[in-house]
Amino acid sequence: MPNAFHPHNTNPSSRYPQAWDRATQVKLLVLDVDGVLTDGQVFIGPDGQEAFKSFDIQDGLGIKLLQQVGIPTAVITGRESKMVLGRCTELGINHVHMGVKDKAIALQEILQALHLKPADCAVMGDDWPDLAMMKSAGLRVCPAQAHVSVKDGAHFVTEAAGGKGAVREVCDLILKAQNQYEGLLAQARG
Numbered sequence: 001m002p003n004a005f006h007p008h009n010t011n012p013s014s015r016y017p018q019a020w021d022r023a024t025q026v027k028l029l030v031l032d033v034d035g036v037l038t039d040g041q042v043f044i045g046p047d048g049q050e051a052f053k054s055f056d057i058q059d060g061l062g063i064k065l066l067q068q069v070g071i072p073t074a075v076i077t078g079r080e081s082k083m084v085l086g087r088c089t090e091l092g093i094n095h096v097h098m099g100v101k102d103k104a105i106a107l108q109e110i111l112q113a114l115h116l117k118p119a120d121c122a123v124m125g126d127d128w129p130d131l132a133m134m135k136s137a138g139l140r141v142c143p144a145q146a147h148v149s150v151k152d153g154a155h156f157v158t159e160a161a162g163g164k165g166a167v168r169e170v171c172d173l174i175l176k177a178q179n180q181y182e183g184l185l186a187q188a189r190g
Contacts, residue, residue: 019156022139023177028114028121029066030107030133031167033077033084035126036143039163042079053083056163062171063091069180072114076106078129103133124170126150126162141170 034040038053045051063073074095075088081098088096095113097106103125111118118136125134126146134140134153142154143166151157156173158166175181 019139019141019173020177022155023122023174025120025138026122026174026178027071028110028116029063029071029073029170029174030110030121030123030137031073031075032103032125032130033075033081034079035145035162036124037075037084037087037163037167039161040126040145050079050081050083053081053087054163055087056165056168058165059163059167059171060087060091062168063093065175065184066171067092068184069175069178071174074107074110076100076103076110076133078103103130104135107133122170122174124167 031037034042037055037059043051066073072095073091073093074097075084075093076097077084078100079098084098085096095110097110100106107118107121107123111121119138121137122139122141123130123134123137124141124143125131126142127150128147130150131153134150139156140154141156141158142150143158143160143162145161146154146157156170158169160166160169172181175184
């Protein structure tokens with residue numbers, strides 16, 4: 001269980017070696033949406049339909065950076081949303097499972113399609129519906145505002161909340177652990 005007096009960071013090699021070591025093995029990042037890619041708020045319009053979602057632009061860049069080094073991202077969410085599908089299309093996320101009741105089954109389908117094992121993936125969730133898919137992941141991650149039951153089983157808890165840069169922290173952790181971060185940063189600097 002994480003120590004509440006020592007917050008996690010994106011280079012946990014001394015205090016959280018399990019996160020760093022596990023991040024070196026990640027070949028796939030799997031994300032929940034509400035509370036992970038968004039802040040978890042759901043805005044319902046006058047027609048009773050979801051009106052909009054807000055996504056963090058730095059999270060999107062982190063996902064793109066992982067793709068540059070050959071690490072794909074998948075999305076598994078319990079809700080159906082055209083906005084989520086649009087954002088995933090924009091980011092080049094090819095494995096998008098929406099309206100999922102059993103996220104562990106959806107994860108298994110993605111792993112089979114990519115010929116990967118559960119230990120090869122990092123899974124980021126924030127609440128009880130995510131626990132089953134996180135259980136067998138090589139790297140279990142959650143955002144700062146995640147439910148305590150999810151934090152208790154996580155290898156890494158981000159400093160940022162969902163929809164506020166939490167996914168980027170995970171992407172940076174993976175890139176740093178796999179010695180890809182500095183090269184990508186050098187490219188960005190020109």
